[in-house]
Amino acid sequence: MSTEDLPETLHVTTDDQLRAVSNLTRHRIMAVLRFEPATITQIAERVGLAKGSSSYHVRLLERAGLVKVVRTRKVRGVTERYYAMAARAIVLPDPGEGGPDVLMRHAVADLEAAPADGGRHVRMAHLRLTEEQFAELGARLEALADEYRELSDPSLPDASLVFALFHPAPRQQVQGDSK
Numbered sequence: 488m489s490t491e492d493l494p495e496t497l498h499v500t501t502d503d504q505l506r507a508v509s510n511l512t513r514h515r516i517m518a519v520l521r522f523e524p525a526t527i528t529q530i531a532e533r534v535g536l537a538k539g540s541s542s543y544h545v546r547l548l549e550r551a552g553l554v555k556v557v558r559t560r561k562v563r564g565v566t567e568r569y570y571a572m573a574a575r576a577i578v579l580p581d582p583g584e585g586g587p588d589v590l591m592r593h594a595v596a597d598l599e600a601a602p603a604d605g606g607r608h609v610r611m612a613h614l615r616l617t618e619e620q621f622a623e624l625g626a627r628l629e630a631l632a633d634e635y636r637e638l639s640d641p642s643l644p645d646a647s648l649v650f651a652l653f654h655p656a657p658r659q660q661v662q663g664d665s666k
């Protein structure tokens with residue numbers, strides 16, 4: 488199977504899939520596989536794991552249907568497997584009220600692990616928008632992310648883009664607060 492034949496999206500629906508993507512190491516493995524297939528050895532080198540650990544995590548992702556073998560080749564009598572994502576995009580379910588947002592937790596962990604001297608653009612802005620403006624901004628951010636994903640070149644260094652546009656939970660008045 489060629490990576491061009493992959494479906495556009497895969498929706499995470501099962502408990503096994505959710506457990507698989509909830510692990511930061513497996514999230515990083517999926518990031519390695521997002522642009523091009525890789526062997527266990529290549530994954531281990533890119534993620535900084537032992538080959539045995541990489542193999543374990545890739546098997547869990549494969550069992551969950553999130554990655555698949557897209558080609559094999561014989562190297563000195565051993566079959567080398569190339570893994571790729573099972574789809575171009577993985578869509579996680581809404582975490583629900585009060586639930587942890589797995590993607591944001593992984594993004595924050597990746598940001599904290601990134602070299603401080605590497606290029607970073609981190610910003611938080613508090614906005615007051617109409618529902619129409621809110622929806623428009625969300626659509627524009629998604630379109631911009633899609634546009635740059637299409638421009639991605641696997642030969643270039645990795646860069647991660649994360650955004651969250653949301654209505655925060657209402658602030659509860661603290662007892663004795665005069666506001």
